[in-house]
Amino acid sequence: MSYVNMKSILTDARKNRYAVGAFNIVNYLTAKAAVEGAEELNQNIILQTSVKTVKAFGVIEMMSWLKPIVEEAKVKVAIHLDHSTDVAFTKTCIDAGWSSVMYDGSKLPLLENIANTKEIVAYAQKFDVTVEGELGAIVGVEDDIYVKEGEGAHARLEDCKVFLSETKVDAFAPAIGTAHGVYKGEINLDYDLFETINSNSPCPLVLHGGTGLTDGMFYRLIDLGAAKVNISTAVKIAYCQGMKDYMEQNPKQNNPLKLDAYVKEQVKKMVQEHIRFFSLSDRKRPNYEVDLHCHTTRSDGSDTPKELIDxxxxxxxxxxxxxxxxxxxxxxxxxxxxxxxxxxxxxTKGVKVLPGIEFSCETQAEDVHLVVLGCDYSDDKIREMNKKIVESKIHTYRELTEVLTKKGFPITWDEVLNYGGIPRKSEDVQKKIIFNLMAEKGYVETWSDGKLLCRNNPEYSVKRQKPKAVDIIKLAHETGGICILAHPYLIDETIKIDEKKISRDEFIESLIEAGLDGIEASYTYDKTTYHGKLTKNEIIEKIKEMYTDKVAIISGGSDYHADYKKTSKNIREVGECGISYDYFKNNACLSAIAK
Structure with missing residues (x-):
């Protein structure tokens, strides 16, 4: 049967972590366009009718032309009454054949909202009709419901728990910062609240005010539990703009059927774009939802912090x-x-950012890097350590450019300071910038070739004084943070520490004894200077096998640098390597620093 209530549609969406589009149709043409669009994509759909639209056509009259469209559909379709504030009118629509209704008592006191919603639920259940409820105040205009800018109110978690327990609604729309209509400023959504409500809700959640949200916002909210997304303004825009465009392109045309056909196609196109998006069929997903190793223009990355977040x-x-x-x-x-x-x-973008530092350690070894997270970066101890490192970096990297220039690879310090057209202070210079310049000037093929040339050839090797790894572990703990060993298999199998040669495994064990919190397993080894025999996946499994019981965190990160802005080779993407969000939330150390 194609004509259904919302239960089966939304239950599947919630279970499989996608969302179903609920489109506010305004007439026969938009209803037909929406259903045909869904049929062509073989996706279920919800047709929403506002109270104002229903009253304009008449309850019986509207259902007389709307129901046949739905009953002949090749996919599941629900007809849903949107934002009804009138108990009697809501029951009238149930009697007339609506398969789903929303009673909106969000402007009433909580107990009155609950009482009215319970009455609707009890009545609807007799006809196998689903009911949606709402808490909180969503800014904007929806029919005769008007909430002014600044008067919007997020739903309260405790109220939501009581409302859901008492009413037994089939779908629930909590206010979290979205707005009806076109957004007029910065969109600030409370993702944490939405996630918490979803974890406490026995029914699927609904997102109102979907028109105007960014792709990232939609993705995040769907990931957090949005199973139904309401789209109203976009339908009206597609419909009205379609008419305007057709008449501008055909000013002498007086054939209403041709006009309708054009407008219908524009509405269908808009509906399909949203359906594809909500169903996540076209989504470019990262391999991992958590990436604990990224760089920006504050060191040697090419994305600004804002660009990385976006x-x-x-x-x-x-x-x-x-x-x-x-x-x-x-x-x-x-x-x-x-x-x-x-x-x-x-x-506001739905992303949690953990500020951190990747420390280069051990003067006599290469690629011993420790990622520290969750520290008090205002602490004098960490600031003093940073000051010493910066002084050593400036001296050494200037010396490296002088050595390269003498050897026939001219690179000026001014070029380094203004690399990529981004002016930077001397203390923000990283060695990779010099390697990037070597590649761009044609001295080597890639930045990693430049790194290997300077690393393996004594003529080009200029070493700076770096802190001991055990001291960084101690520093991280003293300043309230954690410490993770980055890319362990970039470290040579045998290294020199304090003039003594030891194996990589022995060195890692010494760090664990010193209190190392984690080891990076998932890493982009295939796009770096690693030339070992193991594959990236084999390294991941080996690190898990060797260290899961020895450290608190098996970490992961892409070592993202926005390489795509500088080269087409060995490009690393955000989330290419990392850890799952479930692992992040359930790991005691990581969840503690995220608070």
Whole structure:
């Protein structure tokens, strides 16, 4: 049977973590366009009718032409009454054949809202009709419901628990910061609230005010449990703009059927774009939802902190760590010319950002890097360590450019400071910038070739004084953070520590004894200087096997640098390597620093 209530449609969506589009149709043409669009994609759909639209046609009259469209459909379709504030009118629509209704008592006191909703649920169950409820105040205009800017109110978790327990609604729409109509400013959504409500809700959640949200916002909310997404304004825009466009293109045309056909196609196209998106059929998913190893322009990355956050949001990432090399993380970042709090900005994009540092350690060894997260970066101890590192870096990297120039590979310090057209302070320079310049000037093929040339050839080798790894572990713990060994298999099998040669495995064991919290298993070895025999996946499994019982965290990260802006080779993407969000949430150390 094609004509159904919302239960089977939304139950499957919630179970399989996608969303179903609920489109507010305004007439026969938009209803037909929406259903045909869904049929062509073989996706279920919900047709919504506003109270104003129903009253304009008449309850019986509207159902007389709407129901046949649905009953002949090749996919499941629900007809849903949207935002009804009148108990009697809601029952009238149930009597007339609506398969689903929404009673909106969100502007009433909680107990009155509950009482009215319970009455609707009891009545609807007699006819196998599903009921949607709402709590909180969603800004904007929806029929005769008007909530002014600044008067919107998020749903309260405790109220939601009581409402859901008492009413037994089939779908629930909590207010979390979305708005009806076209958004007029910055969109600030409370993703944490939505996630918590979903974990406490026995029924699927509904997202109102979907028109105007970014791809990243939709992805994040669907990941967090949105099973139904309401689209109203976009339908009206497609319908009206279609008429305007057709008449502008055909000013002498007076054939209403041709006009209708054109407008119908525009509405169908819009509906299909949303259906594809909500069903996630075209979604470019990252391999992992959490990436604990990323870089920005604050060290040797090519994305600004804002660009990295925006990119992570567009991919539906849950958590990223900004771990720029040997520099203190920024509290504020530039967004549209204004300095704003970094973690607060990321939250508006649905992404949790963990500020961190990737420390280069051990003067006599290469690629011994420790990622620290969750520290108090204002602590004098970590600031003093950073000061020493910066002084050593500036001296050594200037010396490296001088050595390369003498050897026939001219690179000036000014080129380094302004690499990529981004002016930077001397303390923000990273060695990879020099390697990038070597590749771009044609001295070597790739940046990693430049790294190997300087690393393996004594003539080009300029070593800076680096802190001992055990000291960084101690520092992280003293400042309230955790410490993770990055890319362990980039470390040579035999290294020199304090003039003594030891194996890589022995070195890692010594770090564990010193209190190392985690080891990075998932890493982009296939796109770096690694030339060992093991594959990336074999390394992951080996690290898990060897160290799962020895450290608290088996970590992962892409070592993202926005390489695509500089080269077409060995490009690393955000989330290409990392860990699952479930692992992140359930790991005691990681969840503690995320609070």
């Amino acid at each position: 990119k992570a949001s567009s991919l539906g990432m849950c958590v990223i760590a900004m771990t720029d090399h040997d520099v203190l993380p920024a509290d504020k970042i530039e967004v549209n010319g204004i300095m704003v709090d970094m973690t607060a900005y990321a939250k």
